[in-house]
Amino acid sequence: MRQAERRSGRARGRAERRGATAARALAGAALLGSALALAAAAPPDPAPLAPAPLAPQGKWVVNYGERGCAMARAFGAADAPVIVAWRSLPFSDRVELSVQRRLGQRGLRRGVLTIAVEGRGDQTVYEAFNGTGDKLRTLRGWTNPALFADLPERAVLTLTPSSEPALAVSLVGTARALAALARCNDDIARGWGIAPGERAAVATEAQSRGSPTRFIGPEDYAKAAVARGELGTSAQVWTIATDGRVSECRTVIPSGSEALDKAGCDAARLRARFTPAVGRDGLPMTSHTTQVIRWELPGAWQDDPAYRAYVRQRREAARAEG
Template identity: 30%
Template structure:
């Protein structure tokens, strides 16, 4: 499983069914369920298919500038997350989107996840249906209703989340959070063996982290993508596990929650050769693997340097 099972993933994974190439749109069988989470706002809804309900999910980032759209299917997803290109059409033409397809250990489901801009989601406000072509092999069509109040509810939740994490309240902070370790060293180093697993060069990326009063990372959003969904997700996982901060303090000098945004992370690539898709991620989210070779990078951190060379033996004395 690539990402930790959040409340949204748990809701999506419990009840869903696969429908290949649907003709009429799937109809909802319940209302939208809006979850005001501690680190994430999310909404899920079930739709009726011949073999059971399919679940559609939406989750905005803390900043509200992008969303994750998720669809679950009842077959067990891959143990290692895979890239999944797709298209989404809200009735105004198809848009190509990059995403992931992954499974979960606890439940036999597979989940497609795509990242959309807030502008893309705005098309859903008046849409009567959405057609999603997942990875070119599965097509899903959902009849939409109540989208305007849903998006308004997600916006209200996001605003409350921003206040909770002091994203829009710098005046309430005496001191912002500051990283203790080098964030770039956690996510920005890619060696030659990983180069060969990529399909295209990486762009600079930017990450937005929810830092709790202990200085630990409670959540990670991608505010500017590297251009590769697998790399983005793996980098967020590495930051959650390894990034440490001196926490922000409030006006009373007490540690408090805050949001920290990275500078653009430039990826260090040693070559421009790409293998066309051998890369997968381990089920614990900690290792990028090359399906054609062997593990490449543990935790997306810089590979350890080679051991120093042994000193040459002293010259033998002549008798």
């Protein structure tokens, strides 16, 4: 009898323990269910807030240069200003946009820059670098000048680099400065003996025969520049003759290496081929184009994943075009 009672007691104990375990499991499930319900009901994490736009310190300053024109303006605090600059070139469908600010040394980096202004946007690659021993960091990229056409007085420009801090600035008074920049470029063109209204006389623009990236390649990298570790980005104005060849080359934004700038012009004259522009009279005509050339040494730049993906897509598109 006592053995039966002991067996019965042990059975009741096991049942009670199983019941307690089941109760804890049910309680845990209820708590988990409540947590899931709360998680489902909670709003998603908010998107990162855009930076507050920095106010300008003064007016835009338009600089007339022998090679080209630029305009710049300081924004933000007087003791740590952010300098934003535009540099446009005659006969170019791109404008160089650059930012200089105190960020410390971060090395040579390349990424993808997202540009937004008044509902318009663009994505382009950027380069970010410091001067020698300089804590001022420069970021620059090339974008479509149409983004800045007909700007309202209180427009805001937001720049979001893939590997650098985002930035927003107020563009108050920018439309007048852009008009002055356009007049400056017309004056530069006249100084080169080129009519500023040349494009108005063109019925069909000159078209490159193949991708322009094939006109200048690694074999054109000057050996002296390689030995000195020279690299950089330049812009050149090419004169396209009626036979489709580059008859004249003018470096308007130097790379920082005379050897590389000369190599770019030499390669353009040797290898670049175009279908010439056609005037409104139906005849071939001399025209001009601006090309941006990036001289790179392996391993010099830190390329983020966004940059590598962007470049890969562009190369695939160029191959598809033939």
